[in-house]
Amino acid sequence: MITLEHVCKTYRVSKRDAGFSSALKALFHKEYEYIHALDDVSFTIKDGEMVGYIGPNGAGKSSTIKILSGILTPEGGTCRVNGLIPWKNRIEHVRNIGVVFGQRSQLWWDVPVMDSFELLKEIYRIDTLSYRRNLEQLCHMLQLSDLLKMPARQLSLGQRMRCEIAASLLHSPSLLFLDEPTIGLDAVSKLAVRDFILKLNQEQKTTVILTTHDMQDIEALTSRVILIGKGQILMDGSIENIKKGYHSTEEALADFYRSHDL
Amino acid sequence: MKKYIAFFRLRFSMGLQYRTAAFAGIITQFAWASMEILMFRAFYQADADSFPMTFEATCAYVWMQQAFLALFMAWMMENEIFDSIVNGNIAYELCRPINIYNMWFSRSLANRIAKAVLRCFPILLVAAFLPAPYGLMLPASPAAFCLFLFTLLAGVGVTVAFCMLIYMVSFFTISPAGIRMVAVSVVEFFSGATIPLPFFPERLRRIFELLPFASMQNIPLRIYSGDLSGEPMRRAILIQVFWLLTLIGIGKLLDAAAMKKITVQGG
Numbered sequence: 001m002i003t004l005e006h007v008c009k010t011y012r013v014s015k016r017d018a019g020f021s022s023a024l025k026a027l028f029h030k031e032y033e034y035i036h037a038l039d040d041v042s043f044t045i046k047d048g049e050m051v052g053y054i055g056p057n058g059a060g061k062s063s064t065i066k067i068l069s070g071i072l073t074p075e076g077g078t079c080r081v082n083g084l085i086p087w088k089n090r091i092e093h094v095r096n097i098g099v100v101f102g103q104r105s106q107l108w109w110d111v112p113v114m115d116s117f118e119l120l121k122e123i124y125r126i127d128t129l130s131y132r133r134n135l136e137q138l139c140h141m142l143q144l145s146d147l148l149k150m151p152a153r154q155l156s157l158g159q160r161m162r163c164e165i166a167a168s169l170l171h172s173p174s175l176l177f178l179d180e181p182t183i184g185l186d187a188v189s190k191l192a193v194r195d196f197i198l199k200l201n202q203e204q205k206t207t208v209i210l211t212t213h214d215m216q217d218i219e220a221l222t223s224r225v226i227l228i229g230k231g232q233i234l235m236d237g238s239i240e241n242i243k244k245g246y247h248s249t250e251e252a253l254a255d256f257y258r259s260h261d262l
Numbered sequence: 263m264k265k266y267i268a269f270f271r272l273r274f275s276m277g278l279q280y281r282t283a284a285f286a287g288i289i290t291q292f293a294w295a296s297m298e299i300l301m302f303r304a305f306y307q308a309d310a311d312s313f314p315m316t317f318e319a320t321c322a323y324v325w326m327q328q329a330f331l332a333l334f335m336a337w338m339m340e341n342e343i344f345d346s347i348v349n350g351n352i353a354y355e356l357c358r359p360i361n362i363y364n365m366w367f368s369r370s371l372a373n374r375i376a377k378a379v380l381r382c383f384p385i386l387l388v389a390a391f392l393p394a395p396y397g398l399m400l401p402a403s404p405a406a407f408c409l410f411l412f413t414l415l416a417g418v419g420v421t422v423a424f425c426m427l428i429y430m431v432s433f434f435t436i437s438p439a440g441i442r443m444v445a446v447s448v449v450e451f452f453s454g455a456t457i458p459l460p461f462f463p464e465r466l467r468r469i470f471e472l473l474p475f476a477s478m479q480n481i482p483l484r485i486y487s488g489d490l491s492g493e494p495m496r497r498a499i500l501i502q503v504f505w506l507l508t509l510i511g512i513g514k515l516l517d518a519a520a521m522k523k524i525t526v527q528g529g
Binding site: 066069070071073090091092094095097099101104105106108110111115116118119122123124125 | 264265267268269272275276279350351353354356357358359360361521522523
């Protein structure tokens with residue numbers, strides 16, 4: 001169970017015009033702008049739900065994920081994930097969550113993928129039996145068997161992403177955050193990843209929160225969508241609400257963004 | 263504890279796979295040590311009595327320093343750690359049920375030890391067979407050798423604990439480059455990496471020996487060469503243990519403060 005109530009987060013961004021003279025000016029007087037990444041965000045997600053979290057670039061998606069995974073402290077509001085405040089009980093909280101950041105890597109670059117997995121086994125103190133069982137299952141579902149002995153640096157993006165997802169699930173978390181997990185993947189890998197997430201949610205009842213710009217991901221996976229723009233929740237419900245009367249979800253969404261001046 | 267040992271193990275085995283880098287390092291360190299010894303030889307020939315250490319002890323100091331270079335060189339910091347702070351990959355490490363300070367500490371320690379293990383043996387072996395006084399003499403006594411090993415480990419601990427401070431400060435600045443450059447030069451000079459500390463004027467040396475930098479390579483290398491023994495040695499070891507605990511303490515405080523106000527950069 002995840003509850004967010006009135007969460008706010010502001011970033012201070014230093015700002016100046018291009019060019020040498022303004023760089024010189026900034027040397028003596030720095031100007032900052034305050035950006036409200038999250039402005040009074042509230043929502044509730046029940047156990048076992050699969051939720052798509054969408055919005056245009058810079059809407060506050062990643063900030064929300066960071067707050068939920070305990071690595072960012074908001075200025076205001078309350079947030080509880082399974083009864084814990086993520087940033088206050090970070091270590092206890094992260095034991096039960098898995099995170100995949102599509103743009104980053106958690107695998108050790110120069111060693112075989114298996115070594116990274118073994119390290120995770122120790123970090124999460126997974127007992128050998130469930131580790132073997134999970135690994136076998138993940139290998140089977142994500143077709144990893146041939147990849148485990150290869151160093152992460154020699155994997156293709158799609159292969160690596162499959163390994164990343166497996167790495168985030170070795171400790172059987174009850175909650176999974178996926179931040180753009182299908183970014184840059186080819187059609188086959190994309191479908192494989194989608195299938196896998198769907199199965200995971202249905203069979204293990206893992207709660208999944210998915211951020212993506214790929215509307216097909218959303219349509220294939222989630223029944224509920226939370227739409228955020230300029231740090232505020234604009235819609236919480238079915239994607240069909242937006243899609244009404246349009247052929248493609250992409251167009252519908254683009255129009256929605258435009259009409260809200262995002 | 264076990265998870266930090268796992269970190270140690272993985273970083274260690276990773277360090278062992280860079281064979282070419284180790285080979286190149288060995289060659290460099292040979293060349294460097296030879297040059298340094300030749301330079302000292304010229305000085306000693308002018309007037310051997312005006313130097314605080316015997317030529318033999320100085321040679322042993324230089325060889326040991328080059329063999330264990332990876333343990334003590336402050337500039338051998340882990341770029342991956344800086345990168346992860348700057349580009350935000352640290353996000354993943356924060357999503358793990360681990361303490362960042364302990365994890366990085368075991369990781370840096372493993373990195374240094376792996377590098378040193380790969381490089382030290384050829385250097386020690388060749389240096390041992392060089393004719394006296396240019397080679398590596400045997401330690402002053404078995405007891406001195408044991409103390410050498412102990413202070414060697416404590417010295418790596420102090421070095422890593424000091425580097426940890428720089429990693430931790432990087433959480434608060436946008437770019438770690440500046441502080442890193444200053445810190446590295448300070449360590450080089452005050453730790454006896456450029457010239458052994460006994461070569462400094464008496465009054466300066468007394469102050470230097472109280473600083474944490476003197477607790478890095480200065481103590482083990484001088485114990486080995488027999489230059490440090492008896493009461494001054496006991497005092498030096500006490501100072502070393504003090505700095506080890508103090509630097510770790512400060513690092514842990516910075517760690518706690520960083521975790522409170524952390525901002526992970528990039529989307």
